[in-house]
Amino acid sequence: MRALLLRRLLTAIPTLLGVVILSFVLMRLAPGGPFDGERALDEDTRAALDAAYGLDLPLGEQIILYIGRILSGDFGPSLVYQDFTVSELIAQGLPNSLTIGGLALLLACTLGIGGGVWAAVRAGRWQDEAIMGTATLLTALPVFVTGPLFVLMFALGLGWLPVSGWEAGSPSHLILPVVALALPFAGAIAKLTRAGLARALNEDHVRTARARGLAERQVIARHALRPALVPVASYLGPAAAGLLTGAVIVETVFALPGLGRYFVQGALNRDYPLVLGVVTLYAGLIILFNLVADILYGWLDPRMRAE
Amino acid sequence: MTRSRLPLLIVAIIAIAALIVPPLLPWTHSAIDWDAVRAPLFAPGHLFGTDTVGRDLLARTLVGTRVTLAVALAAALVALVIGTVWGAIAGWYGGKVDEAMMRLVDGLYALPFMFVVILLMVVFGRSIILVFIGIGAVEWLTMARVVRGQVIALKERPFVIAAEAAGAPSSRILTGHILPNVAGVALAYLLLTVPQVVMVESFLSFLGLGVQEPLTSLGILVKEGADDMDLQPHALLIPGGVLVLIIICLTIAGERLRDRLSR
């Protein structure tokens, strides 16, 4: 187990490095820089700005400088939001994005696993078909459709919840975005859980447990649930990536001050440091999440713990 | 007509409609009807009404569907080809080749690909070719893993060893025995990939990074509809509904095929 984690960490470093270098090179290759904006600048001002931001050095040097700075936590200044450094923007936006993403994941797991277990236990009957049908429908609902739809229905239509914006400490602003973000994942998790549990309930060791005279509830809880959740644990890695992506939309639709929205703005306006910083950060987060998923997998299935 | 064919039939009907109907309509997807701006449903001459600028929504929806499906199919095929070749080679040769190839796939899997794709869009401009490539580049990873898994399982089956004993060279075994047995699963995953691609493309378009004017896609239509939804909810619901319908049907068809094959 430890060997596996170590190996994961070791492959993570080149991956991250690759991401940073790739993004860096891409941004530099883009025609036009951040200052090719509305007003044309004269040569001297341009040169001074370039020097100040280090844009005139050769590419290789820029990369090395950048990596050095990242390691000390300095992602550079934002070129567009000029009063802030990227680190400050990250510090502002990341907690919000993580809150939304984290709550959505929690909701998705609760709904998904609960729904999946119930469907598997009632396999073949109408509850099973109903839950699975709903789950399939949910996976087909992109966030950018459900987001505006919810606003339409619950905010504009019924007036229950606020349309957009964010007030610190106000949970009502979080409900719609979190639910919209969570639903497709709840559907996917429900399907995986149901399939996993239905398969587990047919396994030989479950038959042994039933033969022993255990009540069905105990059979499921002690013997069938953990192997059933293995596919869900594998899914958590891609789910994390998906949640981060979905958070981008949700933040845009609901005008929430999260990192995703800053990223899109930065990308559209060529704010290199911001874009690079966010991409690197997100890559790191996903790798971390995959690691957590691996640990979970090992707990669910001891055979994976063997070196 | 079995149940598993029904979803595919629905998608086929939508696709055919998207191809055939637009030339028959009085309005194109970009022509502006100055007299009928924000027309409601069933307005004269505009079955679905018009948008904020006066363009016919029926035409726009159909053309948008056409574009979305075309992009999705093309990108999914790109993913299929790259993924299958990669996975088959890694699975068949095994050993160090397999390790190296799959290490790359694992590394790429961890990337926040969406962000890299967005980066690419921004850098290289918003061309439709790039949309294909970008999306295909994201989706081939899953296909590669699935195909590799299948090939490895098949490689150990006695009928492959028997084929070797029968004197068949590796190339014949791959084309005659392995690929036909992989084709089914690959097709199932293709059907599952297309909806993924549809969502990615729509997502990009929603952000303004995908398909550009004068072309339109379902993602763009959803965005435009969302912007104006308090006044014209159907402008959001119709393209949104078509999008969701296509995704559901393809997902169901793909899953049924996959389940039938893994029995």
Next chain:
Amino acid sequence: MSIYAVDGLDVRIDGKVVVEDVHFTVEAGQCVALVGESGSGKSQSCLAPFGLSPGIASGSALFGETELIGMSASTLRHLRGRDVGFVFQHPLTALTPHLTIGIQLSEAWQRGGAPAPSRGDMITALERVGLDEPDNRLDQFPHRLSGGQRQRALIAMAIAHKPKLLIADEPTSALDASLRTEIMLLLDSLRREDGLALLLVSHDLAAVAGHADQLVMLRDGQVEESGPADRLLATPQSAYGRDLVAATPKLTDPPPNLPETGARLMAAENIHVSFPRPGWRRERLRAVADASLTLHEGEALALVGGSGSGKSTLARAIARLGPKDAGLVRWRGETLPERKHMSRRHRSLIQPVFQDPTASLDPQWRVSDIIAEPLRHLRPDLAEPARAGLVRQVLQEVDLPDDFANRFPRELSGGQAQRVAIARALVSEPEMLLLDEATSALDVLVAGRVLDLLERLQHERNLALLFITHDLAVAKRLCHRIAVMEAGEIIEEGSTQQIIAAPTHPVTQKLIAASRA
């Protein structure tokens, strides 16, 4: 009063009758064995009355004085937990992978209403079933134990709550021959010491002979014959009973009529095969070490050993179908080169037949194409009509009608599929057949017929056979010589009569003893 008495038992699954009018009685300390081929309903007869199968039971199943038929599911459950123990076929999957042996044993122990066992109690229980290192085993996960060890652990769990009846569904089918005997002896001793009643289910008559007091033979859900075991085995009354007894090869059968052997055909010298270990460790796993074999024209050699002994690996190395680190293979004196350098004639010399008939046929190909495949590559000189002619000829030889040529593997039964595999092996006129456990996966009667076919082919085509098997009785039926392998080495070799009558190596002796039961 008997422990368990079944009378007029019917079992229906989805309305279809799978068991009809079955009756048997099990007394304390007695062993009753239900024997039959797959689909005979033997498992259903045992499991359905206790609520462990999707089948609905009707009739009478008396446990002591309690009628099981018609009982509610929860009452049945309590009864199972208290008074009945179950052991199933696949020890590899019958234990929950994420719970330690100790936790599962403790859970089983408390089903009888007893309080949680102490660690000492559990160690004693594991010792009783012959599990080594019981103290360590309690904290281990199931995947760390071997198949035999897991089966012992399962038996310990099945009797932990001191049941009156133990039902064992194919308890030894997935195990090696020598382990089989040990497990059966363990069950015998438990019967004696605890007065346990044992209800056995098996497709293998040989496995239960010598252990069962009563035999019940089932076919298609009905009782063909039943009675005291020794009488039934010696003088079966029904036609089916006679077939079953005859098809079960025994070591005590008279020696078969083997064909004459000719000049030396194949000589394998000093073969070594090793595999890289997965993961970080560099040392390789030694599968075959310095093995040498010879085979003559028309001779059948049995390669016998437990699982993991390296017999398949050695055979594949000889046939050039598997890796080989070192060693030579000579055919009629000349050394055979690597596969890619072998001529077409060389490649057709040795053809394989594998254990699992359905996995050895490509599901997407028709039977005629499957059989013709070797011809396409090894006899490109043949035109289509000649090829088709050969295919038909060889289909006839394996007793399959012509119209089978257009079928797909999924339309074939196990026995038919194996015949197709044999036909494919024969079509390129090989001089030697490699049979890798070719009958182990088949039902007894079907396997018997395939063995008959192989015997006929031996005589008609003067074929040399390299027969890999773990069953010595099967080896005796077809083979002139036997070579015994253990841990990658050939530990004993000689003529069939000699090995069976006077084995010298302890491993061989154990194998003989196991097959003799």
